[in-house]
Amino acid sequence: MRFITIVIVLFLAVEAYSLPSQAKFGEAMFLSENPPAGHSGGLKEHKGGQRGGGGDHSEHRATPVKTVYLNIHDLSDSAKAYVLRPDGSIGEGRLSHAEGAWSVTFDTKPMDGSMDGIFNVYVVDKQALDRTLLIRVAKMNAINHSCGWGHKHKFDKERQRPKHLDAIPLEIIGHDQWNSYFHTQTMSGDNFVFSVLHDGRPVKAAVRVRTQSGWMKMLKTDDDGKGSLQLIRDYYPDKWNDFTARKRSGFVITAEYEADEEGVYEGKRYDRIKLITTLPWKYQPQRSEYTSYAYGLGITAAFAIAGGLAVYIYRERRKRPYREVEFNEKN
Amino acid sequence: MRKIRELVYSADINRFRLYSQVVAFGLLMYGGYLAIDLGANLPTFACAFVGDGRGGTCYLYPLQHQLNMPLAQFIGGRGVAFLTGLITFVLFFMLFNKAWCGFACPLGTIQDWTTKLRSRLGIRYSAYSERTFHGLIKIKYVLLVLLILLSLGMSNAVPGIGKLSEDFMTPYCMICPGRTVLPLFNGDIKQLVVDFSSKTKLTLTALGMAVTGTFFVGAFAKKRFFCLFCPMSALQYIFSKAGLLRLIKDGSKCTKCGNCSRVCDMGIREIADDVVSKNILQDDCMMCFKCVAACPEEKCLDVRFLGLPVFSSTEQGFFKRMEGKVKDEN
């Protein structure tokens, strides 16, 4: 009998970077758009960063080459990067170690909109230690989109569908992370639905959730490997003036899987395998937190009524025959 | 050939326009569901805030996005993208000139429907005095300039002020009634809000909702109320001399009877009073050609596409249309 345990942990990605890297055996490995703290290898243009928005337009502005970064240093030599392109073809990911950080670089060319969509980027790392085969998978959905391409795929269901790669031993798929324009649309309060696949097949699982403030939650995926959690609000600026609607909170979903399995890897025998997979994502404050229909419709109604009255009164006044001519009394 | 021409010139252009507007409305608001996409550089209010359903996008939306970049980058690839967008816009525009407003604009169509409703109710319309009119028509140019400057200001620091907040994103869209009204036709009420997330957003969205309220009253009281302030109309007019579709007037045949100006939804007086200009297209004209239909003088007002006659005022056409109109009214 197989015994499967899957643990999903939510990390706040941005917060994680600020901690000194303590990568060690068993720690989840995940990908991020930004290099880990302390590394200046970032090539990304940061627009309006000082106001805390933080590169939220980068997803609308495509670059021919993208680089994503790993949070750990102890990658084995046999680690491999995989890239699944938006059109379903396999791309090439170049794994490199520079300035103390591991990164994957991949081409998003051509820049004509044919590669408009989501790139799945994976790093798979295998190590045999203490008779256990440890397989670590870091996955990332990298958006390659420019509004200038004209949203040609807005009715292309196949293009929009979140994809997976059978070659990846353990993989999390997030559903409804983006809309038909490949703009992210996840907000706090949303029900975030995901699936977990083992070798391409859904697996039953338990889920744990943690927010920025350290809040955690466990939940279970069903027989179809599906699970869902409501993303709670975790952004509480002290003053309303500090509030920014474009504030992006990142999180990482980690799934762990262990099973008794015998084999040899790189000459080392193991009788147990352990798989860890991650998927980072971002979400924004809920619209209803900072918008008001009541005020909106109130202002509209006020102006409509005032305007209507003004027209009415003007017309009534016009019914009087005489119109005063006024002169400037100043000399 | 002459027979066909006679038939066209006697046609009820208003009915044709109504059909065209309905088709355009369907296309621009729901065409997306049939996977129709005319691109993001349309010279008409195919509002970007209408979701998947829209069949194209108003050029003002990408224009404001594209202008939000450092001046230095206009020389690079993004500058090329900006130019490509502008050229596409101009090409689209040249094809039908301002007829985009009269025959396609969904916001214009809504205003025309409001006008129909008012007329049915027997409530009279308002009109501006000549002086007020000439004052008001400048507003659209002010809006156009603001739209450009605010967009540029987000990426380029102004001495003493610095860069503008990103909350100024698509500043004109935020106050455009197209954003609030048009998505309603796709069942989307998300835009009917005031956004309290920042002072800028608060101001812009509150202004937007105020404009929306005014839009409804205005469009009810005054024919094509909003068009007088439309920055798209201002942007179009810059290129209208290059339009392939033209409205030509032969002033020597004009009796200044004023029929054209009387039926003009925009209240343009020059169409009747100017007997000198050949290219009579005014900046507020929406090329609905109601004036041509209301002109009883042979070939006094002439619509030409690439110099070829499309529609023209004729005695016969005038009287036929008036007969039909009176029959419809009674």
Place this chain on the structure above:
Amino acid sequence: MKIERVERIKKTTAVHLAMEAKEALKKITEDFPDNPDTMGYFYSLLHKFYIQGEMPNDCSEVIGTMCIQVPEELIYASGARPVRICSGSYVYDQTGAEFMHAKSCSLVKATLGMLNIKNMPFKDSLSAIVVATTCDQKKKAASMLEDIGYKTYVLEMPSIKDSEEARVYWQSSVKNFAAALEDMSGNRITKKGLSEAVMKANRARAEFRRFNNLRKGAHNLIYGKDAFVVANGYFFDKIEHWTDALAKLNAELEQREAKGVCVANKHAPRILFTGSPAIFPNLKLPLLIEQSGGVIVADEMCSSSRLLYDPISFDEGNLYDMIPAVADRYLKPCTCPCFVKNDDRKRKLKEMAKEFGVDGVVYQAFSGCNPYEMEHKAIAKMLETEGVPMLYIETDYSPEDTGQLSTRVEAFMESIKNRKRSKLQRGIS
């Protein structure tokens, strides 16, 4: 004693008018060959109105109008028939002499004379007279009519037509007039009534335009005197009957055109007649022109083409739009010289001269008709630059100057013929 005298004058003027009218009608019908058969309706209209003293095509209520600025659509919509009361009779001109000095306009004097004697065919059904404030003499006539005892409505008109203020003023003036008409007639002006009235009038104008278009051809299908008779019939006839009759005439003219029948040869001078209105029976000058071999192919006069040219268009079939639309039609395109600035008349004449292939213009000004007298220089100058010869004639309703006029007209016709001939020869060589 006094009543007796008035009755006697009435009787004698009626006889004199009948004689004057008969003579004029005889000239019109018998001095010229090839009158179209369907002109018979219009000849009989004049016969009935001027000689028999009866209203054609019965009517119950008449509102008399002076000047073409009085919106007839509104009168129709109120249920009355507008009758243009401007008179062209020398007999009335003489009886009207007691109202104005001798050098004032014959037309105004004749109209006053007619209304003073009160034996016009519509005397019993006349409920009011509407006078637009056009020229000075008509303005003063309005108060005189009131003194005689007529219910007179003065339609205030601006003396400038291009300004926004004038337009607004005129529109409110016409709105007031519409309200007054409702009071006078006791009938409400309805949407339906007004739109039908607009249509009736537009149909008449459409038919008259068709008629004028037929006159544009080089064929000379009809004499100008007949055109004046047709337009004169419009003054008092029931509009639908008149339109039908004109449609028949147009059909006959179209047949003539197809058959190549014409009233005068191709080389006859084509004349554009403009100035003070030619109203039956005073068709003295037009008849002289056509007796001298010319053909009046077009006119720019308030008794004919100006009266029947511009049709109305409205946007919304509601009174708030139709009444201003009616108002606009009576002010904006009007080329009456009583306006301060009247470039439109110059443009109109220029365009007409071109469209109708005109060889010369005859400008009639009644002595005492200040606006036309004063505008003639400007028109003459404009026509000179256009290369169109113009004959300016100052006259009145009296037949005394006929001999002198005929000499001048004949000389003008000869000069045009010579011009045409030399042009033709130049063309050939």
